[in-house]
Amino acid sequence: MRRAYFKFSWIAAALLAPQLLIVFVFFYWPSAQALYWAFTLEQPWGGGNTWVGFDNFRQVLSDPYYWSSVRVSVIYALATTVLAMSMALILAMFVDRQLAGYKAYRVAIIWPYAVAAPAVGLAFQFVFNPGAGLFSYINTIAPGWWDLSKYPWQAVTAIVIAGAWKQVAYSFIFFLAALQSIPRSLTEAAAMDGARPLRRMMDLQLPLLTPTFFFLLVINITDSFTDSFGIVDTLTGGGPFRATDLMVYKIYADGFRGFDYSGAAAQSIILMLLVMALTFVQFRYIERRVHYT
């Protein structure tokens, strides 16, 4: 690989400074603060704190409910990512093939990404509510079968679907852009060689999509870990009996609602490490299969 070297320049540094300052003030400083709090017991109204070393981490990690929260977060992240990306890919393929009405459709499908997570949760309340939602029709046939307040798997399914619905739009834009950047000549050549749409998809488009695919995988997984809060809060509130108590929701519940700043800070650090580890694994093992053109 070719490497470029630049000489240090004060002008470049000065031009970079405002951006770096913003990054520092809004990212590194709060992270450092959280890291500090994670090793103390912080009084919410100020007034000092006590250094407790690794106690906060020990307490969190020895809690069996915390591990079930980690488990459900991983399930949620994987399930929403798979669901959202496969839906996005299928929809992008349709649009790319310019099926009837694709122009209206292309605009409409971008909208969900602009909807705030709590609003998504609320909208899906109308779908999943056992008493008044669309799913309540199931209950008229089999009374009591659909009940988010009773069955953990149903609650998890509900937040996965709501979460995936929100993510589809983002992945869709990238998939579509990537599909459209595939040179037409390639597709036409393949078509002339007798490859039908499905074959062209398998042998031509998907391999050329791998960089986009990889990028979206990393972004989607990270997003599902950190951006699921609004959906959980409005749709299930972490219930029934903690079944949808995702890590990021637990951080909110303990830190903001319960004023346990230190415990929440420790959980944030753990979440950050987990997301970093997952991203590392993806770069280490999955990126190998990606072909950049």
Add this chain to the structure above:
Amino acid sequence: MTFKLSITAFALMAAATAAHAEKTKFEYWYGLTGDLGAVVAETCSRFNASQADYEAVCVGQDGYDKAVQNTIAAFRAGKHPSLLQSFDAGTADLMLSGEFYPVTKLMADIGVTVDWADYFPGIANYYSSKSGEFFSMPWNSSTPVYYFNKDHFAKAGITEAPITWEGLEQALVALKDSGQACGLAYAPSSWIDLEQFSMVHNVPVASNNNGYDGLDTELLFNTTLHVKHMENMQRWLADGVAMMRTQAAGKTARDSFVEGECSVFFSSIADHNTVHTLTPTFAWDVQIIPTYEGVERTNSVVGGASLWVLSGKTEAEYKGAAAYLAFLATKEEQQFLLENSGYIPVTKSTYDALLAEGFYAKEPYINRDIAMKSLTWTEPTDLTRGIRLGGMIQIRAEWLAEVEAAFAGQKTMKEALDTAVSRGNEQLARFAKTYAGKSFP
């Protein structure tokens, strides 16, 4: 340049002084939302119109918990309001931080006379220190009751709304026998099922007199009558005399009641006004929360919220805050709140005056003062002054999650409550460690 700047600065200063001469502004952040939030905003404009010295800038914070969260964040940045409306569960940290101006002291320092003895003991004890000094100003106060459908009761041949749990069970069985599919619309609530239940039965929620006497407190509710009560609720649900009615399960208890689907539900007296506005098509009434037979009933305690004066504000702002608090405490303003919500009077004199005027003999207020009966049943005992626990919000959440697990058949009720207690105790230990060496004033 410098000259221009100094002119601008001077102009700004002049403007500020002019504004200052007009009215002293102070901020008030409140948690009530919806119709009740509108009532708060209304009291602010009434206050601002009533005098020329101060201006209350009232900002709704979309919920009690958010009001406290936002105030903490603002406080740490030094931009907090003078007044905060806070709910009970949010105040243990505030009490220990000492970052507030006790209202008794504030009123004395400013020179506003308040007859503190006029407050109902069930309310006063909840919001005051051991020495009887009020931390915060009681305002929107409530206590739980149960609402019942009089038509359903008449059809089932129940002539009087029972005040014992045994009696209520008989009534629910009679309702079921009369063809009523849903008797009690049940939604587990730690405020009612645990906290107020323990108050009226004079049993402890936690050691150290429910946390008043120290921070080394442990929860005790897995050893009291509360266990039997929750087992009964479980049995009622299994027998079909009670039905789970929560938002997550599809419909809230209040909606089920108002629509006439269920005959009984438990809630705060604050809902009295709401139920009335939803205009049910049947006759309904309220009754005090029941006790078990053979137990001597004690008082229930106040719920709702109170107004805290925070530290670090100017003398002028404190004067404004004091004026606003004094304004809220007047009979007219209490009555304004009562007429526009389901809350109850906080002072004896206001209550007596309202009784004398026949306020509670008119619709829609008839029988709403049954809450007063519950609140003043006895003088508060060491166990019925209230609850003072750190991490109360998490303790409530642990209780709810465990109780729900028991209702779903994942564990027995006793196991669930044992787990809730041991997890709650971890919260209390953390809290005690965070405030090592301190105690509730």
